[in-house]
Amino acid sequence: MDSVRAARLLQGVRAAALSGQEPPVEPRPVIEQSWDRMLRSGVDPDHDFRAGLLALEDLEERRRTSQLHEIMPVLREGLVSIADAAQHIMVVADADGRVLWREGHSTVLRKADGHGFEPGADWRESTVGTNGVGTPLVVRRPVQVFSAEHFVRTHHSWTCAGSPVTDPRDGKLIGVVDISGPIDTMHPATLALVHSVTRLAEAELRTRHLAALDRLRTMALPVLSRLPGRALVVDENGWTAAVTGMPPVDRIALPKSLSSGRTWLASLGECAAEELPGGGWLLRPAPADPDAPDPQATTSVVLDLRSGRHSSVTLSGGAGSWAHDLSPRHAELLYLLATHPSGRTASGLAEDMFGDPARTVTVRAELSRVRRYLAGLLDHRPYRFREDADVEVLLPDDPRELLPHSTAPAVLRARQT
Known part of the structure; x- marks a missing residue:
């Protein structure tokens, strides 16, 4: 099907979705879920809304402090020349959906100006509707948005393919890389290209991280050699x-x-x-004290899933309290364990997460990572929170906002309740 016919078909699908009628074909799940979020949040499907641009000094500050600036050479080398030749542009936005860099074909850059797709602009889903910048930031995976898959009608002449960028040093989402252009210039392989170059950029961050660890190790070894007992530098x-x-x-x-x-x-x-000069921490575990309060005694666990962008777990016990930000996958796992206090087998969790009970290796690997920071709070055979732990789950007011990035079958079912 050519791009013109595909665009007409999608216009009919969108019109049916907005009017509550049966569409000629079902929209893709990632697009249907995004449209549902837009309808609930009140985004106007027929009128373009533009938030104010960042002031130039604010834009430059964001560029300077963002980890994205470390990978711009990789992104330019992998995407800009291809985008320019194909009459596309490359757009790099931060985790707030603010466009920080925009490069590529000059004619398309001028067309992008007409859509407000310019440096400093806010391209969150909640501001401009379904798009190749804001939607990947919500669902945490690559997304292509073609023509009338954009929720806002004025964007229907445009096609975008965006891939989120995660910092391997801390697992946090730091932004999104997008290739955009007129609908008649987009190639089906564009999304795969953007995703591949994004992975190369993340590999560059990983290489820089390993080099920084080597420098910290060189500084730390003389310090540790003089210390008795247990100690580590992180x-x-x-x-x-x-x-x-x-x-x-x-x-x-x-x-x-x-x-x-x-x-x-x-x-x-x-x-x-002890904070070390130049970054890093010296940690010295205290010797075991039989009279000290049991850190596992009367432990409470608060799993906070109220925000669609950030999830965290907070532990409180005899030794104090401690909070940790969760990756999207760990947020899913802990939610599933919290909703099954009697426990789940590895195959049961694999069924809940992937719809495939055979994917137990992935489940066990992730749970081993979770146990590093939940220590003795998780039992296994089956996997569950310890019986004497007081577990509280803080959920969004609207169940449909639960873990919006998740495609786990059990989470999808929970959103319908």
């Missing part, structure tokens, strides 16, 4: 650079905020934390 994201007196671990989950002094870490217990 970077600001908890990745281990050096260790002494204890088995090495890849990463220690750190709380949202850490300061020098006595602190409690879920995986190590009570520790002395």
Whole structure:
């Protein structure tokens, strides 16, 4: 089907969806779910709304402080020349949906200006509707939005393919890379290209991270050699650079905020934390004290899923409280465990998450990572929270907003309740 016929068909699908009628064909699930979010949030499907552009000094500050600037050479090399030759543009936006960079074919850049698709613009889904910048930021996976799949009618002459960027150092979403252009210039392989180049950019961040860990290790080894007992040096994201007196671990989950002094870490217990010059932390676990309060006693677990963008878990017990941001996958897993207090087998969790009970290897690998920061709070055979843990789940007011990035069958069912 050519692009003109496809655009006409999608216009009929969109019109039916907006009027509550039966569409000629079903929209793709990622588009249907986005349209549903737009209808609930009150985005106008027929009128283009534009939030104010960032002031130039604010835009430059965001560019300077964003991790995205570290990967711009990779993105330019992989995408800009192709975009220019194909009459497309490359757009790079931060995790707030603000366009930070925009490069490519000059004619298409001028057309983008007419859509408000310019540096400093706000292209969140909640502002401009379904699109190749805002929608990947919500669902946390690559998305192509073709013509009338855009919720707002004035964007129907446009096609976008966007892929989110995650910082491998802390697992956080830092932005999205998008290729956009007129509907008659977009190729079906564009999304795969954008996704591949985005993965190369993330690999560049990983390489930089390993180099930084090597530098921290060089500084840390003389410090550790003079210390008795157990100690380790980690970077600001908890990745281990050096260790002494204890088995090495890849990463220690750190709380949202850490300061020098006595602190409690879920995986190590009570520790002395000391910030090191140039970044990183020296952690010295305290010797076991039989008279100290049991860190697992009367433990409460609060799983906060109220925000569609950020999820966290907070632990409180005899040794204090500790909070940790969750990755999208770990938020899914902990939600499923919290809703099954009697426990789930690995195959049951695989069925809940993937609709495939055979994917137990993936489930077990993720749960082993979760157990690093939940320590003794998770039992296995079956997997569940410890019986004496008080588990509370904070959910969004609207069930349909539960973990919007998730495609897990069990989460999809929960959104319908």
